[in-house]
Amino acid sequence: MLDDNERAKYQRDxxxxxxxxxxxxxxVRATAALAVHAVRDQGRxxxxxxxxxxxxxxxxxxxxxxxxxYGVLRTLPRQENLAAALLLRPLKRADRDLEALVLxxxxxxxxxxxxxxxxxxATVEAARTLGKAAWAPALxxxxxxxxxxxxxxxxxxxxPTPEVRWLFPGWLLxxxxxxxxxxxxxxxxxxNARPPMTLRVNRLKTTRTRYGRRLGDAGLTAHPAPxxxxxxxxxxxxxxxxxxxxxxxxxxxxxxxxxxxxxxxDARPGExxxxxxxxxxxxxxxxxxxxxxxxxxxxxxIDPVRLEQVRANLRRLSLSVRVxxxxxxxxxxxxxxxxxxxxxxxxxxxAPCSATGVIRRHPDIKWLRRDSDIPTLxxxxxxxxxxxxxxxxxxxxxxxxTCSLLPAENEEQIRAFLGRRHDAQAxxxxxxxxxxxxxxxxxxxxxxxxxxxxxxxxxxxx
Numbered sequence: 207m208l209d210d211n212e213r214a215k216y217q218r219d220x221x222x223x224x225x226x227x228x229x230x231x232x233x234v235r236a237t238a239a240l241a242v243h244a245v246r247d248q249g250r251x252x253x254x255x256x257x258x259x260x261x262x263x264x265x266x267x268x269x270x271x272x273x274x275x276y277g278v279l280r281t282l283p284r285q286e287n288l289a290a291a292l293l294l295r296p297l298k299r300a301d302r303d304l305e306a307l308v309l310x311x312x313x314x315x316x317x318x319x320x321x322x323x324x325x326x327x328a329t330v331e332a333a334r335t336l337g338k339a340a341w342a343p344a345l346x347x348x349x350x351x352x353x354x355x356x357x358x359x360x361x362x363x364x365x366p367t368p369e370v371r372w373l374f375p376g377w378l379l380x381x382x383x384x385x386x387x388x389x390x391x392x393x394x395x396x397x398n399a400r401p402p403m404t405l406r407v408n409r410l411k412t413t414r415t416r417y418g419r420r421l422g423d424a425g426l427t428a429h430p431a432p433x434x435x436x437x438x439x440x441x442x443x444x445x446x447x448x449x450x451x452x453x454x455x456x457x458x459x460x461x462x463x464x465x466x467x468x469x470x471x472d473a474r475p476g477e478x479x480x481x482x483x484x485x486x487x488x489x490x491x492x493x494x495x496x497x498x499x500x501x502x503x504x505x506x507x508i509d510p511v512r513l514e515q516v517r518a519n520l521r522r523l524s525l526s527v528r529v530x531x532x533x534x535x536x537x538x539x540x541x542x543x544x545x546x547x548x549x550x551x552x553x554x555x556x557a558p559c560s561a562t563g564v565i566r567r568h569p570d571i572k573w574l575r576r577d578s579d580i581p582t583l584x585x586x587x588x589x590x591x592x593x594x595x596x597x598x599x600x601x602x603x604x605x606x607x608t609c610s611l612l613p614a615e616n617e618e619q620i621r622a623f624l625g626r627r628h629d630a631q632a633x634x635x636x637x638x639x640x641x642x643x644x645x646x647x648x649x650x651x652x653x654x655x656x657x658x659x660x661x662x663x664x665x666x667x668x
Contacts, residue, residue, distance in 0.1 A: 281373055
């Protein structure tokens, strides 16, 4: 908490309303610290943790908590390095939540425009709400004020580790250097930046040109997303609820790289199509929009909670499909029949993966993912390919997609599959987007551009 002299100075310099802001700001900082603690020390995903934002009534508070959490996790090694330099000895494991609060405070002082006095006051006050002993606020106050005094020295260490310099875990840096020797630096830089917000205009309800004008009327500027038919990238992100016509299904939020999936699958009216691993439903919706909804589409996912997201997204867009809970590694039930008339013309397998191509949207991936996870993910991907292939008609196509940057999950996965299946052929993917690989094409994350994706199109012999 603030000591008597600090509180008296704050009350002298600012009206009582500003003192109330410190208390409200303390709740924001404490919420952010607990979220960072849950990711960093409990292995929980940031998306799941941030559901507690519903407890904050003011949208501005929710927005600030989100910004603080994303920012700390993007720059985590830097903040941890600073905290270690400031602490005389490491905090006990029971006080890791307090250390997370220190990281939140340091992030505000190093990466934001929040006035230092306001950041320190609110963060120190937040220490009171974490249920710690009386020494906790005094410690946070001392650390943050010492950083302000010594920031020039602390921010310019003589020999930062690769993790601190690049803000990436060491194992992933090494994998990226090996896979992309000419591109890894640009990949890491783009992955540490804030992502653009790209929209997909619902062609069943409007056109990209008309919707662009609606955005302009609402004071929002956007430009067509390259290599997409319906994509618009906003100059500045806004909450989706503020997009004109969002509630009426005129537009969806979808990365430009993800929008390529429906284009590459190229489903036609009247066909039977399976979207395996469909949640949260963006690609299913795009497939339906391209065909006017005139096809037999099954949206499959193993997670019943995420299937509710699929249903909600389709309702908002006034679209209807068959939504099924099922395991793509072990097809069973009506959706998995292999009769001549029940097999699929096209299958989209958006396989579970390391998600290393979307780190800028989910910075917690850097700290939750382990190199030991990759073989397990590759095994699941291979099982899905082998299990779904019999459901495809002769002459049909399967689009394999991941949001991974690791060849083991992408081109090497396809090479191994083609070695197992002599009735499968990889079709060349032409275009100016991404990089051509021995099988398929790889998109690398780009500043202001798409996330990282991999696509391979497989044709079944007729």
